[in-house]
Amino acid sequence: MAKAARRASWIRVRPEGLHVEPGGFHVDPTRAVDRAIITHGHADHARPGHGAVAATAETLAIMRVRYGEMPFKSSQALRFGEKITINGVTVSLMPAGHVLGSAQVVLEYRGERVVVSGDYKRRPDLTCTGFEPVPCDVFITEATFGLPVFRHPEDRHEIATLMHSHALFPERCHVIGTYSLGKAQRLISLIR
């Protein structure tokens, strides 16, 4: 137990977000910081105003589209699995299967590996690279739908229900509310 309590002691939760102390950078900070690793383009993870940002090329492009040409002072696009070192902390991104460009952040420091999941899903989605589990010592996970009460139905079944309704009522308009980035594209791909 005592050993577990010391794990990932080099990562702290600060008011502005998850701070990797030896690296001098944040992951998905909630306020503008000097240096940030961004998991994906949703607004509760990617915010404008940072100094240097590292993320996938897709996430950087989404940030530019959403926040204007210069949502950060400088940027570094990382391919999945590509490793960079920031002040002794090795950083790489692995697919999270959430939206286009979404990544888990893999942090390695002094023999310990921490994975910050960002938002992720494990079901197939044609609009983004599929989630890849990464062995690690500490897994910092998002848990938006983590409670057992959430049991999402099979997406193809839901689309079949929609297509059936459309066939039954071709003269009716079918309105489906989805979030604009990610969910809308996934829905379109499923309908196609």
Ligand SMILES: [Zn+2]
């Ligand atoms: Zn998200």
